[in-house]
Amino acid sequence: xxxxxxxWEYPPFKxxxxxxxxxxxxxxxxxxxxxxxxxxPKTKHSSSSDKDNLVIKEVGETEIFPYDRPEDxxxxxxxxxxxYRYNDLLVQKVNGKYDLIHCHxxxxxxxxxxxxxxxxxxxxxxxxxxxxxxxxxxxxxxxxINIEKEGMEKADKIIAVSHFTKRVIVEKYGINPDKITxxxxxxxxxxxxxxxxxxxxxxxxxxQKGPEFFLKAAKKxxxxxxxxxxxxxxxxxxxxxxxxxxxxGISNRVIFTGKLTEEEVKHIYQISSxxxxxxxxxPFGITALEAISAGTPTIVSKTAGVSEAFQNCLRVDFWDxxxxxNKIISLLRYEPLHKTLAEQGNREINIFTWDRVADNTLxxxxxxx
Amino acid sequence: xxxxCFYFEVHQPMRLNRxxxxxxxxxxxxxxxxxxxxLNQKIFEKVxxxxxxxxxxxxxxxxxxxxxxxxxxxxxxGTFVEYCERFMPEVLDSFKDLFKTGAVxxxxxxxxxxxxxxxxxxxxxxxQVKMHHQMIKRIFNYxxxxxxxxxxxxxxxxxKKIEELGYKGIITEGSEKVLGWRSPNFLYKPVNANLKVLxxxxxxxxxxxxxxxxxxxxxFPLTADKYAYWMSHCEGDVINLFxxxxxxxxxxxxxTGIFDFIKHLPRAVxxxxxxxxxxxxxxxxKYNIMGEIDVPWAISWADEDRDVSTWLGNDMxxxxxxxxxxxxxxxKKQDDEDLLHAWRLLQTSDHLYYVSxxxxxxxxxxxxxxxxxxxxxxxxNYMNILQDLKQKVM
Numbered sequence: 001x002x003x004x005x006x007x008w009e010y011p012p013f014k015x016x017x018x019x020x021x022x023x024x025x026x027x028x029x030x031x032x033x034x035x036x037x038x039x040x041p042k043t044k045h046s047s048s049s050d051k052d053n054l055v056i057k058e059v060g061e062t063e064i065f066p067y068d069r070p071e072d073x074x075x076x077x078x079x080x081x082x083x084y085r086y087n088d089l090l091v092q093k094v095n096g097k098y099d100l101i102h103c104h105x106x107x108x109x110x111x112x113x114x115x116x117x118x119x120x121x122x123x124x125x126x127x128x129x130x131x132x133x134x135x136x137x138x139x140x141x142x143x144x145i146n147i148e149k150e151g152m153e154k155a156d157k158i159i160a161v162s163h164f165t166k167r168v169i170v171e172k173y174g175i176n177p178d179k180i181t182x183x184x185x186x187x188x189x190x191x192x193x194x195x196x197x198x199x200x201x202x203x204x205x206x207x208q209k210g211p212e213f214f215l216k217a218a219k220k221x222x223x224x225x226x227x228x229x230x231x232x233x234x235x236x237x238x239x240x241x242x243x244x245x246x247x248x249g250i251s252n253r254v255i256f257t258g259k260l261t262e263e264e265v266k267h268i269y270q271i272s273s274x275x276x277x278x279x280x281x282x283p284f285g286i287t288a289l290e291a292i293s294a295g296t297p298t299i300v301s302k303t304a305g306v307s308e309a310f311q312n313c314l315r316v317d318f319w320d321x322x323x324x325x326n327k328i329i330s331l332l333r334y335e336p337l338h339k340t341l342a343e344q345g346n347r348e349i350n351i352f353t354w355d356r357v358a359d360n361t362l363x364x365x366x367x368x369x
Numbered sequence: 370x371x372x373x374c375f376y377f378e379v380h381q382p383m384r385l386n387r388x389x390x391x392x393x394x395x396x397x398x399x400x401x402x403x404x405x406x407x408l409n410q411k412i413f414e415k416v417x418x419x420x421x422x423x424x425x426x427x428x429x430x431x432x433x434x435x436x437x438x439x440x441x442x443x444x445x446x447g448t449f450v451e452y453c454e455r456f457m458p459e460v461l462d463s464f465k466d467l468f469k470t471g472a473v474x475x476x477x478x479x480x481x482x483x484x485x486x487x488x489x490x491x492x493x494x495x496x497q498v499k500m501h502h503q504m505i506k507r508i509f510n511y512x513x514x515x516x517x518x519x520x521x522x523x524x525x526x527x528x529k530k531i532e533e534l535g536y537k538g539i540i541t542e543g544s545e546k547v548l549g550w551r552s553p554n555f556l557y558k559p560v561n562a563n564l565k566v567l568x569x570x571x572x573x574x575x576x577x578x579x580x581x582x583x584x585x586x587x588x589f590p591l592t593a594d595k596y597a598y599w600m601s602h603c604e605g606d607v608i609n610l611f612x613x614x615x616x617x618x619x620x621x622x623x624x625t626g627i628f629d630f631i632k633h634l635p636r637a638v639x640x641x642x643x644x645x646x647x648x649x650x651x652x653x654x655k656y657n658i659m660g661e662i663d664v665p666w667a668i669s670w671a672d673e674d675r676d677v678s679t680w681l682g683n684d685m686x687x688x689x690x691x692x693x694x695x696x697x698x699x700x701k702k703q704d705d706e707d708l709l710h711a712w713r714l715l716q717t718s719d720h721l722y723y724v725s726x727x728x729x730x731x732x733x734x735x736x737x738x739x740x741x742x743x744x745x746x747x748x749x750n751y752m753n754i755l756q757d758l759k760q761k762v763m
Contacts, residue, residue, distance in 0.1 A: 224390065312726075314745055326389040330749040333390070336684035337748055344726055 001365065002035040004094050006103040006111055010040050010047040010056060012262065016204070017161075017185065017286045018104055018128045024186055024354030025361060030054040032358055034365075039094060041086050060089040080143070087111040091118065099369045100124060106131070106144055109151030116154065122368040125155035126183075130168055133281040136207040149173050156368050159183050159361065161284040162305025168283075183360040184309040185284045186352040192295030192342075193270035197227050199328055200272035200296070202265065202287055203279075205235030210278035210301065210318045212237070212244060217276070219248045220325035225332055232257040232268055269294035273338070274331045278318045279304055288313065293349045297341035299327050310352075312344040370643035371554060372607045373600060374567070374652050376442040376540070377614040378517075380482050381416070381449045382719035384409050384740050388753045394760045400711040403754050408740070413452045417460050420618040425463040427628060429470070431635050437472040439635040440646040443614070444517055447480030447504055448717060461508065468509050474648030475505055477513040477536065483716035484680055486518050486527050487667065488694055497713070498534060515540065515649040519718050521569065521611070521670040522677060525663065528559035528566070536564065538653040540611065542670040543568035547662050554605025555659035556652070565653045566662060569611045569670055573599065578612045582625040590626070593633035601641040606656040611670070672727060680721040685748040689721060692755045699762040712758065715751075723747035 005026060009019035026036050026049075035053040042058035049056050090111035094101075102124040103112035109125065116123040131144040152158060152173050158180045160166040170177045199218070203209040211231060218229045231241065231254060238256065245251040260268065269275070275291035275298045282304035289306065291298045292313065300307050301318040314331075316324045331338050386405040396402050431439050445464065453461035467473045479485060480500035485493045498516070505511055515538040516531045523541035531539050543553025551557075553568035576596070580586045588595070600608055613620065621627040638644050647655065671679040681687055693715055700712045723739040724747045741747040 220391075311743070312745075315742065322389065322391070326391065326753075327749065329390045330752070334685075334688070334748070334752055336688040337745060337752075340683050340685050340726060340748075341745060 001033075001099050001369065002037075002097060003029070003365070004037050004039065004096075004098040004101045004115070006039045006090060006094075006101065006108040008040060008104065008107045009043075010038065013043050013045045013047060016128070017284060020286050021126070021128060021161075021185060021357075022104060024188065025357055026054055027051065028354040028358035029361065031355075032362060034362070037094075037096070037098075039090060057093070059093050060086050083107055084110070087114070091115060094119075100365060102126070102365075103151075104128060106148045106151065109147055113151055113154045122156040123154060124157045124159065124364060124368070125151055126159040126161070127152070127165055127169060127283070128161055129283045130165070130172070132168060132172060133165075133283055134206075134208055136210075136280040138207065145173075155179075157181065157364050159364060161185055163308055164303060164305045165283040181360070181364050183357055183364075184305070184352070185286050185289065186354045186357045187286060187289035187293050187349065188354070189293035189349060190266050190269055190290060191293070192346075193267075195273045195295075196271045197332070198230055198268075198272045199227055199274045199276065199332075200230050200232065200268060200291070201276055201278075202230075202232040202260075202268065202291075203277070205231070205233050205237040205241060207237065208279060208281055209235075210280045211241055213278040213318050213321055213324065214276055215241060215244050215248060215250070215254065216321040217278075217324035217328060218254060219250050220321060221328050221332075222250055222253055225329050227253070227273075227332055229254045230257060230268060230272065231255070232260055232265070234259045265290075266294070269296055272296050274299065274328055276324065276328065277301060277304060277306075278316070278324065280318055282306070284309075289349060289352055292345040295342045295346060297331050297338055297345065299324065299331075310345075310348060312341060312348050314341070370645070371600065371603050371605050372645050372647040372652065372655070373638055374442070374607050374609050374647050374649060375440075376444070376476065376517075376609070376611045376649060378444055378611070379421070379449050379614045380444075380446040381409075381413055381452050382482070382717045383448055383714045384412070385720065385750055385754060388750055388757070390753055393753055393757045396757075400707055400761075403711060403758075404714070409452070410456050413456055416615060416619055417457050419623075420615050421460050422463060423628070424614065424617040424631070425460075425467060427631060429463070429467055431632070432467070432470045432472045435635050435639070437470060438639060438646060440472045440474075440648045440651065442474040442476055442515075442649045443467075444476035444478050445505075446478065446482040447501055448482060448714065450504060450508065465509065468511070472648075474515075474650045475509060475511055475513050476540070476649060477501055477505070477516045479519060480504060481713045481717050482519050482719070483713065484519060484522070484677075484690065484718050484721070485716060486522055486530075487677065487681075487690075488697075491526070491530050493697060495530065495534065514538065515567070515653060517541075517611075519669075520679070522667050523566075523664060523669070524667040525559060525561050525665055527667075528562045528564055528664075532559075532562040532564045538565040538567055538649060540567045540569065540609070540649065541664075542668055542675050543570055543609070544668050544675045546675065547664055547668060551660060552605050554603055554608055556606065556656050557660050557662045558658045560661050560663040565656075565658060567607070567609050567649060567652060569609045570603075571670065571675075573603075573608060574610050574612055577610070577630075578616050578620070581616075581621050581627060581630070591630065593630055593637040596630075596634065597637035597641060597644070600638065601644055606659075607647065607652050609652075679725055679727070680718055683724070683726050683744075685726075685744070685752075686721050686724045689724065689748065689751055689755060692752070692759065696759055696762055700758075703762055708761065715754065715758070720747075720751050724751065 007022040030051045087110040100122045131140045201214040245254045277300045284305035299314040479497035516536045517540035557566045
């Protein structure tokens with residue numbers, strides 16, 4: 001079987017779950033004797049593959065981060081233009097004998113639909129997030145929604161990263177649930193190391209990820225417990241969050257790391273005692289699996305996709321910062337809780353392999369080829 | 370000819386309020402904030418309507434219809450009786466009516482359905498058994514002769530204590546770990562005490578308790594005739610069928626046909642001339658010991674493991690158990706009845722049951738009974754309350 005897969009990012013260059021997913025998926029599919037040409041925009045860092053039947057094909061150039069939400073009109077113009085240019089280039093460049101096209105999220109949907117029509121082969125679409133998620137359900141942008149809707153309608157099969165996301169696709173985009181398969185994400189385990197007294201937030205600093213709730217909970221924790229809070233990542237909310245920490249009077253206990261390298265990310269997961277993912281909207285949340293695989297007990301938002309799939313974590317409503325603080329303090333104070341969550345989490349994480357994701361994805365492929 | 374010994378466990382725990390770390394040390398006087406009386410009342414009234422009242426009425430009719438030949442036994446925990454007296458005295462009255470028929474026996478246990486039998490010293494355990502004894506005496510003017518520990522937890526040490534306290538019999542699980550090739554359908558004697566041990570026939574008990582409505586079970590659908598037929602082919606003196614009372618109408622809903630099953634059971638059993646019904650006291654009077662059992666490590670009838678790992682299977686459970694046990698002396702020194710009562714209500718085994726992290730099969734049963742979304746939630750809440758109590762007695 002030969003697949004033309006169209007993505008936007010691939011390690012070492014990645015900013016979100018999409019890149020992580022594409023990496024794990026393509027490598028495990030290649031191990032199952034599926035040939036894949038993986039198309040992505042050319043970036044400063046070039047990506048490559050050490051597998052014969054997995055070829056990374058870079059098309060055109062871009063400096064656009066797919067998860068940025070451009071507020072400036074001029075920037076927004078460049079942003080949309082760049083996405084269009086990439087999609088147009090793809091339609092010209094993707095040639096050859098393929099059994100199907102598999103694309104990921106709105107960034108690649110226009111090309112996916114055009115190629116399906118041009119080449120007359122089936123289209124699979126994986127939805128990692130929708131416009132509703134990225135906007136935190138506040139003022140979603142119709143321009144994105146229309147692209148997403150068209151892609152979903154034209155796709156022969158859709159893979160959703162959670163039942164939560166499947167529901168959004170059915171209810172908000174009016175798609176037939178029968179053509180949607182849920183495949184939960186996976187993780188390459190990071191491994192444990194010695195813990196320090198650190199409570200971690202790691203993710204894009206955007207409204208979707210709920211970093212302001214993390215800081216509110218931090219304030220409540222610090223009234224009862226001595227610990228340090230780390231906010232790792234970059235995003236449009238960074239200046240606001242720094243002011244918030246100062247206003248709350250906790251800036252001496254909160255560290256903003258800025259952008260971390262892949263090695264630094266692993267290290268911070270390993271030394272943190274608690275990981276908190278207070279996302280307002282989270283289709284899956286691979287970072288939770290990463291933290292757990294580093295032996296770090298994790299508190300996740302109840303509505304996150306990972307929350308429906310993974311048993312051994314703590315759950316909170318993202319807005320309930322009292323309960324978030326209660327759970328953070330309990331994890332810091334009660335060693336048996338921390339230990340049991342770490343142990344049970346580590347056992348459960350073994351089920352979340354890319355091999356399983358590849359198997360489930362292959363099942364979808366086989367249903368249409 | 371085997372006798373059929375039906376025995377039902379009737380228990381409700383005092384479930385806890387949501388209690389966050391921020392509540393610890395905040396509320397100086399009121400211990401009542403530990404317990405969620407609204408939720409507790411709601412659940413009790415629901416179960417009373419679905420199970421206790423209709424099942425008691427049905428059993429009373431059956432006892433009358435068969436002139437006392439249909440005989441059964443009950444254990445009522447102290448917390449259950451407190452619920453009755455506080456919210457629905459008519460439930461307790463219906464148990465009194467059953468007892469008055471003379472075809473119903475009552476079983477002793479710890480008042481709080483606690484794990485006090487696993488403490489290093491057994492004096493707290495003894496006090497709770499005596500509290501239960503006094504309660505049964507007060508309400509039914511009766512003194513039970515047979516003892517059943519919380520969820521049938523049993524070992525040599527407990528057996529010895531129960532002998533000392535003057536009981537004739539004790540109930541536990543008919544576990545293969547103890548019996549080996551031997552049948553649970555006989556009475557046994559503890560290796561170290563002079564007592565008759567009734568061994569639960571877990572296969573036939575669980576056919577009703579767990580499998581009754583399982584459609585892919587080969588025995589489905591279970592009719593009274595089929596069940597009586599199975600029992601008529603059993604070897605031994607007594608078939609001990611010990612079942613959670615809420616099986617009727619609550620775990621197995623009315624729609625499953627569980628009430629019809631019970632309604633037809635006495636006639637179906639008595640059709641077999643060599644079968645009869647007995648109470649637990651009848652059993653110890655009527656039958657002799659067949660062999661000895663040696664149980665150095667505690668067993669129980671809980672989960673697949675049939676040991677105490679249901680309550681003490683992970684570090685969180687052990688931590689809570691130890692916290693609570695270790696403040697015994699300090700609590701008793703305060704000479705405060707409300708405080709002592711609260712400490713003991715917290716010993717009810719259900720609180721630790723909710724903190725179990727056992728795997729899928731058993732975990733599902735745990736989740737069904739738990740007021741919490743996850744064992745971790747149960748731990749945080751329970752531990753926070755224990756910390757508050759600890760501060761109160763320091």
